[in-house]
Amino acid sequence: MTAHDIVIIGGGPAGLAAAVAARKAGVQDILILERDSCLGGILNQCIHNGFGLHTFKEELTGPEYASRYIKMVEEEKIPYKLNTMVIDINKDKEVTVINKEDGLTTIKAKAVILAMGCRERARGALNIPGYRPAGIYSAGTAQRLMNIEGYSVGKEVVILGSGDIGLIMARRMTLEGAKVKAVAELMPYSGGLQRNIVQCLEDFDIPLLLSHTVIDIQGKDRVTGITLAQVGPDRKPIPGTEQNIPCDTLLLSCGLIPENELSTKLGVSLSPVTGGPLVNESLETNVPGVFACGNVLHVHDLVDYVSEEAGRAGKFAAEYIRQTAGDGAGTASAEQNLTTQADNGASSASAGQGSTGVKANNNAHNAAAADGSTGIPLIPSGGVRYTVPQSIRLSHMEDTLLVRFRVGSVFTDAVLTVTAGDTCLLRQKKKKLAPGEMQQIILKKSAIPADAQSITICVAKEEG
Numbered sequence: 001m002t003a004h005d006i007v008i009i010g011g012g013p014a015g016l017a018a019a020v021a022a023r024k025a026g027v028q029d030i031l032i033l034e035r036d037s038c039l040g041g042i043l044n045q046c047i048h049n050g051f052g053l054h055t056f057k058e059e060l061t062g063p064e065y066a067s068r069y070i071k072m073v074e075e076e077k078i079p080y081k082l083n084t085m086v087i088d089i090n091k092d093k094e095v096t097v098i099n100k101e102d103g104l105t106t107i108k109a110k111a112v113i114l115a116m117g118c119r120e121r122a123r124g125a126l127n128i129p130g131y132r133p134a135g136i137y138s139a140g141t142a143q144r145l146m147n148i149e150g151y152s153v154g155k156e157v158v159i160l161g162s163g164d165i166g167l168i169m170a171r172r173m174t175l176e177g178a179k180v181k182a183v184a185e186l187m188p189y190s191g192g193l194q195r196n197i198v199q200c201l202e203d204f205d206i207p208l209l210l211s212h213t214v215i216d217i218q219g220k221d222r223v224t225g226i227t228l229a230q231v232g233p234d235r236k237p238i239p240g241t242e243q244n245i246p247c248d249t250l251l252l253s254c255g256l257i258p259e260n261e262l263s264t265k266l267g268v269s270l271s272p273v274t275g276g277p278l279v280n281e282s283l284e285t286n287v288p289g290v291f292a293c294g295n296v297l298h299v300h301d302l303v304d305y306v307s308e309e310a311g312r313a314g315k316f317a318a319e320y321i322r323q324t325a326g327d328g329a330g331t332a333s334a335e336q337n338l339t340t341q342a343d344n345g346a347s348s349a350s351a352g353q354g355s356t357g358v359k360a361n362n363n364a365h366n367a368a369a370a371d372g373s374t375g376i377p378l379i380p381s382g383g384v385r386y387t388v389p390q391s392i393r394l395s396h397m398e399d400t401l402l403v404r405f406r407v408g409s410v411f412t413d414a415v416l417t418v419t420a421g422d423t424c425l426l427r428q429k430k431k432k433l434a435p436g437e438m439q440q441i442i443l444k445k446s447a448i449p450a451d452a453q454s455i456t457i458c459v460a461k462e463e464g
Contacts, residue, residue: 008022032073047061159183162183178249191255376420398445
């Protein structure tokens with residue numbers, strides 16, 4: 001068994017940024033574990049531009065953005081293992097890995113940073129009727145086949161789902177000579193960024209069909225066509241609205257799922273809303289010394305936000321190492337962290353149904369308080385679907401804290417309010433909010449009452 005201060009699982013944008021930040025925070029003994037044959041993660045197949053505008057103040061492609069952080073890792077001489085699969089991890093932070101060189105080995109870590117990213121929702125989770133012919137791909141798989149392997153995946157294409165990867169692939173396949181006949185979206189709003197809708201669909205005259213879904217796939221050996229239907233408010237197909245579209249390819253861009261199988265083995269509490277770990281202001285999970293960042297925590301819009309968040313995780317992991325070295329075992333910090341996570345899984349995405357989320361989070365907080373925790377739950381209310389982090393410890397909070405959240409539906413002329421009991425911490429008018437656009441606020445420590453029992457973040461229609 002080998003030992004390291006910090007073990008980072010994942011060598012994509014989150015893992016790389018976390019490693020660099022931890023090293024700059026003073027931790028020398030860091031190891032990155034990556035299952036792929038190279039560092040960079042999903043960025044390696046994202047050859048389009050648009051990355052780095054926030055981080056580097058210039059427009060980069062995905063590989064260019066990744067290379068910046070890979071260079072930082074190499075300059076800092078941070079070791080990493082490629083082609084290395086993590087197959088198990090326990091609460092003692094013993095990480096079991098396997099690769100060709102070392103075989104099956106165990107690594108003991110003082111702190112672990114979870115940065116495994118996310119995966120696409122596959123056809124099996126969508127319950128689409130029909131045969132299982134060739135020509136059905138997730139959008140990310142098609143992207144890899146085209147951009148890395150050099151294959152053309154189809155000539156006449158329909159895309160189900162309006163996530164950013166699907167939108168980008170609509171443009172990519174058009175540029176390669178394919179005909180993208182339509183992008184269908186189950187919801188009455190797009191799941192992608194507005195800029196991608198404009199640059200990838202409108203600029204290429206690709207129709208976006210909202211409130212539509214695929215109800216049948218034709219073809220046995222290869223896709224020959226699909227049947228679209230309009231859906232009602234209950235998301236069920238409306239009879240009589242069917243339309244057949246001949247095509248040879250169906251791309252699925254129907255959501256991303258954080259890769260948290262390892263987190264579950266570790267005993268990390270997960271949010272039923274995001275599918276990612278519940279974390280506090282330090283991005284620490286309910287397991288002491290285990291931190292999470294990037295798309296394994298919640299799905300981000302921009303890789304720049306991933307890097308920023310991962311940098312915080314790396315810094316706080318380094319701080320945890322220093323604290324545990326100072327008190328021998330860090331028991332006080334550990335006990336405090338074990339119960340500070342607020343479970344917002346019962347919160348509702350629709351306005352007027354936030355009370356269930358409030359109840360669940362208050363229950364979580366009350367249980368934590370009984371164990372001596374000082375965690376203050378962040379409660380999503382009204383149209384707010386979730387927040388990250390889910391709880392705050394004032395004693396550990398810096399002067400300001402960035403909180404990110406998403407709404408559950410489209411809001412126009414809305415009001416965002418943040419309250420702690422009777423104290424209003426923030427009130428902002430919002431012209432438009434959409435689920436595809438991540439939102440963020442800054443909380444000031446000085447503005448939060450010392451006796452605050454909870455902090456509620458609410459989006460609601462502005463009253464006239």
